[in-house]
Amino acid sequence: MGQIVTHPEAPDLSAAVIRVGCAEIHPDESGYFTIDSLLTGLHRPEVFFDGYEVESGEVVISADSTSGISLEIWRLDTPWGLEASCQNYVATLRWHPPASVQGADYLDELQSYAVYRNDSLIAAPVDTFFTDSLSVSGIYDYYVRAVYDGGTSDSSNHAQAQVTSGLEETPSHLPLSFELSPCFPNPFNMTTTIAFALPRASNVRISIYDVLGRQTACLADGNYPVGYHHLRWNAEKAGTGLYFVRMESEEFHQVRKVLLLR
DSSP states (O other), rough: OOEEEEEEEOSSSSTTTETTEEEEEEOOTTTTEEEOOOOOOEEEEEEEOOTBBBEEEEEEEOTOOOOEEEHHHHHOOOOOOEEEEEEEEEEEEEEEEOOGTTTTOOOOOOEEEEEEETTTTEEEOOOEEEEEEEOEEEEEEEEEEEEEEEOOOOOOOOOEOOOOOOOOOOGGGOOOOEEEEEBBBBBBEEEEEEEEEESSEEEEEEEEEEETSSSEEEEEEEOOSSEEEEEEEETTSOSSSSEEEEEEEEEEEEEEEEEEEE
């Protein structure tokens, strides 16, 4: 027998599903459930409840005995307040983090966000903003989801950005020079975003070096089109300390400092 505990508390848990091996059962409204006729040994029941993380636990069944288990799950709240603006063929998106991320001690870690344009996934930023370089006139529909360790949330509200056609459309929205922007966030923990601009299609190499001059990662090494670009450095295997981001393209090179804190 067991119980599902939800955060925040759900008024009716009868729609949840508990899977143990090939068996599936539903709890009652309060989250209590009983599974009979299990073989002796170790079992790993999983709970699935729409809008909440997937969670599993372990329980050992002995002969002629009853064992109990509590499965605790947190709601996968969505990002909210998405806003979109567009200027010179660049759409800027900003949104608020899920409310449950703030002050939820046992919530599965929020890993990143998933940005969708016209129902297609285009980016996975770790911050609550994103810039999207556009090249064709039209109306673009955006929404964002939160990606947790235990699952992905529903979509945020939708926001639209419009690029209008006409004689005023000129290449002025394109970068006028090469540039490696400061990393954001900085300092950072685990992941940071690196943005760079190209005034023309170019071969680009972007590498990460430690303070001893050793290459830690190579994020880009190839041809990129004219425009604004974003890269994400996942420093999961790197140690705390100061690093240097170096961009090389044709006769251009630039270095930015970034601090990894754990």
